[in-house]
Amino acid sequence: MSELLDIRDLVVEYHTEVGTVHAVNGISIQMKTGDTLGFVGETGAGKTTTALSILRLLQIPPARFASGEIWFDGKDLLKVSEKEMRSIRGSEIAMIFQDPMTALNPVIPVGQQIAEVLIQHNEITKAQSWEMAEKMLEKVGIPAARANNYPHQFSGGMKQRVVIAMALACTPKLIIADEPTTALDVTIQAQILDMMKQLKEDSGTSILLITHDLGVVAETCDKVAIVYGGEVVEYGSLEQIFDRTTHPYTVCLFGALPSLDKKVDMLTPIEGQIYDAISPPSGCRFHPRCPHAAEECSKKVPDVVEVEPGHPVRCLYANRFYAQNAEGRR
Amino acid sequence: MFRFILKRVLLFIPTILGVLFIVFTINYYTPSDPVYATYGTNLTQEEYEQKRDEMGLNDPFFVQFFNYVKNAARLDLGSSYNNKRPVMDQILERAPKTLLLGAIGITITVVIGILCGIVSATRQKSGLDYALTTISLILASMPNFWLGLMLIIVFSQMLGWLPATGIKNWTGWILPCITLGLGPLANVVRITRSSMLDVIRQDYIRTARSKGLTERQIIYKHALRNALIPVVTVIGFMLSMIMGGSAVVEGIFSFPGIGAMLMSAVSLADYPLIMGSVLFISLFVCVVNLGVDILYGFIDPRIKAQYVTAKKVKKAAARNGKEGSLA
Ligand SMILES: Nc1ncnc2c1ncn2[C@@H]1O[C@H](COP(=O)(O)OP(=O)(O)OP(=O)(O)O)[C@@H](O)[C@H]1O
Ligand SMILES: [Mg+2]
Numbered sequence: 001m002s003e004l005l006d007i008r009d010l011v012v013e014y015h016t017e018v019g020t021v022h023a024v025n026g027i028s029i030q031m032k033t034g035d036t037l038g039f040v041g042e043t044g045a046g047k048t049t050t051a052l053s054i055l056r057l058l059q060i061p062p063a064r065f066a067s068g069e070i071w072f073d074g075k076d077l078l079k080v081s082e083k084e085m086r087s088i089r090g091s092e093i094a095m096i097f098q099d100p101m102t103a104l105n106p107v108i109p110v111g112q113q114i115a116e117v118l119i120q121h122n123e124i125t126k127a128q129s130w131e132m133a134e135k136m137l138e139k140v141g142i143p144a145a146r147a148n149n150y151p152h153q154f155s156g157g158m159k160q161r162v163v164i165a166m167a168l169a170c171t172p173k174l175i176i177a178d179e180p181t182t183a184l185d186v187t188i189q190a191q192i193l194d195m196m197k198q199l200k201e202d203s204g205t206s207i208l209l210i211t212h213d214l215g216v217v218a219e220t221c222d223k224v225a226i227v228y229g230g231e232v233v234e235y236g237s238l239e240q241i242f243d244r245t246t247h248p249y250t251v252c253l254f255g256a257l258p259s260l261d262k263k264v265d266m267l268t269p270i271e272g273q274i275y276d277a278i279s280p281p282s283g284c285r286f287h288p289r290c291p292h293a294a295e296e297c298s299k300k301v302p303d304v305v306e307v308e309p310g311h312p313v314r315c316l317y318a319n320r321f322y323a324q325n326a327e328g329r330r
Numbered sequence: 331m332f333r334f335i336l337k338r339v340l341l342f343i344p345t346i347l348g349v350l351f352i353v354f355t356i357n358y359y360t361p362s363d364p365v366y367a368t369y370g371t372n373l374t375q376e377e378y379e380q381k382r383d384e385m386g387l388n389d390p391f392f393v394q395f396f397n398y399v400k401n402a403a404r405l406d407l408g409s410s411y412n413n414k415r416p417v418m419d420q421i422l423e424r425a426p427k428t429l430l431l432g433a434i435g436i437t438i439t440v441v442i443g444i445l446c447g448i449v450s451a452t453r454q455k456s457g458l459d460y461a462l463t464t465i466s467l468i469l470a471s472m473p474n475f476w477l478g479l480m481l482i483i484v485f486s487q488m489l490g491w492l493p494a495t496g497i498k499n500w501t502g503w504i505l506p507c508i509t510l511g512l513g514p515l516a517n518v519v520r521i522t523r524s525s526m527l528d529v530i531r532q533d534y535i536r537t538a539r540s541k542g543l544t545e546r547q548i549i550y551k552h553a554l555r556n557a558l559i560p561v562v563t564v565i566g567f568m569l570s571m572i573m574g575g576s577a578v579v580e581g582i583f584s585f586p587g588i589g590a591m592l593m594s595a596v597s598l599a600d601y602p603l604i605m606g607s608v609l610f611i612s613l614f615v616c617v618v619n620l621g622v623d624i625l626y627g628f629i630d631p632r633i634k635a636q637y638v639t640a641k642k643v644k645k646a647a648a649r650n651g652k653e654g655s656l657a
Contacts, residue, residue, distance in 0.1 A: 057539055089542035097540075102533035107555045107630060116551075117541040150631040166541070 003071070004206055005031040005054070005174060010068035012049050012230075015061055019278045023049040025230035025285075026068070031223070033173065036200065036207045038221035038238075040214065040253070044274055046230035047210045048098070051176045054208075055093055056085050073173065091121035094167035096177040100160035100184070104151040110162045111137065111147025114169055121170050136165040140195060157188035164196065171203050178210045193220055214253060218242065226250045229275040229285035236311035246313045246322040248290045284316065292317070331627075335620070342616045347399065349612040353605060354395050362599040368411040402609065408602035410595075417606035420591065425610060427497070428587035431506055432576055432614075438511030439518055439572070440565060444558070446515075447522020451557075452549060454527060462519060470516035474575050478509040478582040495584040506583045510576055514568045521564045526557040559630050566622040570615045577611075 007029045014021040024046040031037050039047055052058045054070055056077060070077040072093065077085065097103040105113060114133035118124065124132075134144035140161040151159055160180060167175055180196070181189040197220055200207055209221055217224055217238070224241040226234040226249065234247040245251055252270045272289035281288050287297035296316060305318035315321065365373070365381045373381065382388055386397060401408065407417035450462045469477075485505060486494035493502050529535065530553055538552040580589035588607050595603035627634035 055540055057536060086542045086544065089540055091542060095537075095540045097533060097537060099533060103537045105534040105538065105552050105556070106632065108552070116543070120542050152632050152635075163537070166537075 003030045004033045006071040008069045011066040012053055013064050013066050021277045022280055023230055023277055027232055029225050031206050033206055034204055035223055036209060036221045038217035038224040039208060039210045040217055041227035042212060042274055045227045048178055051178050051210055055089055055095055090117045091170040092172050093174045094172040096163050096167050096180045098179045100156055100163050103163050104159055106151050109148050109150055114166045117166060117169050136169050140165045157184055160192055168199055172205060174206045176208045231314060233314045240311045245325055246307055246318055247315050248292050249286050338620050345616055346612050353608045357601045358391060364411055364601060367599050407606040410600050410603045412598050412600045417602050421606055421610050424586060424588050424591055428589060431587055434507040435510030435572055439515045443515045443518025444522050446519045448526055450523040451526035466516035466519040469512055474509055474513040475578050475582055478579055481505050481509060506579050506585050510579045513575055514572055522561050525560045529553045529557045555629055562622060562626050566619055569618045573611050573615055
């Protein structure tokens with residue numbers, strides 16, 4: 001089966017007064033229809049920038065697509081006309097944003113905000129679109145009667161449900177969910193994730209799930225891409241990443257994960273300064289913080305090593321760590 | 331909503347009483363004599379005293395004020411000292427013209443101001459944006475009496491296109507309306523621009539874009555209503571400025587409205603006419619402010635929610651409670 005989404009060597013920069021921000025430095029990811037890909041990384045890793053690039057929603061300037069291609073369903077999204085891009089947004093690719101509190105327009109009833117995307121992409125009347133919007137609301141667990149309400153009359157969790165209803169309205173092929181639960185409290189988080197999983201199974205859409213929570217990834221994804229400093233440093237199936245963790249950064253992320261059976265009282269934060277996108281370090285971008293960094297790491301830019309089929313890792317010593325970590329687990 | 335309006339209308343009363351009291355006090359202590367103003371200066375001492383008594387000027391201050399308010403409540407505003415005609419008649423005769431002048435002025439301000447603000451914001455940092463920003467800065471720094479005089483010099487004296495004074499036909503309206511509208515225009519442009527720039531950066535605009543809407547839909551359906559919230563607030567504040575400005579503008583153009591009447595009444599110390607004009611203007615400002623507040627509720631649903639009265643909320647709560655106990 002061919003790829004639904006194929007991002008090749010995407011490079012995105014922001015030109016600001018303090019200098020050029022190298023936000024995305026050659027990210028490549030592939031997704032097939034029906035996949036749920038977890039896109040994991042610390043703050044500032046370039047996750048949102050990548051997501052917005054797919055929909056071409058970045059403000060240009062300051063942003064600039066330096067190079068790369070984004071193939072979606074046989075089209076290079078960076079090359080298509082603005083008009084064609086508009087017909088893709090909302091109907092074929094939809095996005096769920098990081099903060100539901102600000103993602104909805106405060107002066108428009110939520111039903112109308114959902115109906116709007118339906119009218120935009122389908123040949124239907126206003127009345128039909130309103131009916132469908134009410135159905136969508138019920139699907140995400142909000143009574144249809146509340147379609148007339150304004151966003152300020154909903155709680156955070158309900159707002160995120162509305163946003164999800166809006167994203168699903170046109171049954172897109174791909175949904176990009178940018179930390180859909182970060183702004184919500186834990187119980188609501190679980191509800192929303194369950195609901196997304198259910199809806200995904202019903203409609204067969206693919207989801208690109210951006211998060212910095214590995215627990216969420218374990219729950220919902222089948223593929224994982226770990227990003228650091230605007231690069232994918234490790235990519236693989238859920239199993240490959242969780243059971244045969246290879247890249248030192250991924251290991252650190254797991255170290256920073258609270259775990260019941262490991263008996264840690266406190267999170268172990270990853271040592272050192274987070275990645276500086278304005279003046280990136282030489283060589284491997286992670287070397288200043290890497291516990292295993294060698295002399296060589298600061299000089300040589302590591303290539304991608306395929307440690308096993310479908311499990312590429314960007315590290316000079318990828319094979320060694322792969323063997324070691326697989327050993328250690330046994 | 332109805333109760334909200336009623337409450338606001340009742341609040342007009344203390345507001346207007348306050349305004350009247352202040353103006354009355356100023357008039358009272360102004361060293362000019364209503365008797366001389368009305369009957370001229372060649373009165374004998376006896377005649378003078380008699381007239382003074384007739385006009386109630388020997389009553390204590392508060393009695394005089396009370397009598398004025400009592401008569402005003404019966405729509406009797408007294409007669410002008412100067413031309414002896416009832417103040418009410420003069421106001422009714424001139425009010426439509428002033429209202430129309432104000433309405434056109436406000437419309438010019440609001441429509442042109444908001445349009446220029448949008449254009450300026452959506453083409454931020456373009457030549458057009460810089461031009462509009464510069465022009466509005468220049469306009470903002472011109473007092474309207476000066477602007478009015480300049481317009482007269484250019485369009486009446488030099489070009490001879492438009493009459494400098496009077497409103498014999500519609501051409502006479504053009505300069506007063508423009509002068510009145512242009513002053514506050516600059517503020518509206520600047521507020522709309524900055525508010526629009528702020529709104530365009532909001533997350534919900536990005537959401538709208540992610541739905542595949544066109545740029546036009548995004549600006550007019552999603553951004554504008556939000557951007558107008560601060561603009562409406564500012565327009566509310568500016569209305570009193572516009573009304574105050576209309577007195578000056580009417581004076582310059584000898585426009586036969588309330589403002590010009592007020593100006594000449596002040597110079598002739600014609601107190602009943604001053605009081606009547608002020609009463610009219612403050613009532614107008616109150617009504618327009620109420621209008622702005624209602625409009626505000628229509629633009630922003632969060633504000634409208636506050637207009638629902640406490641009683642209604644209690645009723646709704648009681649109803650829900652009943653349903654709850656039934657279930
Ligand atoms: N509009 C912008 N102008 C300049 N720099 C930006 C802009 N947006 C993002 N950046 C920079 O680009 C880098 C990547 O940002 P991005 O928002 O993609 O990170 P992220 O992985 O989504 O982080 P988070 O988990 O906090 O959402 C950061 O260094 C950030 O400071
Ligand atoms: Mg982000």
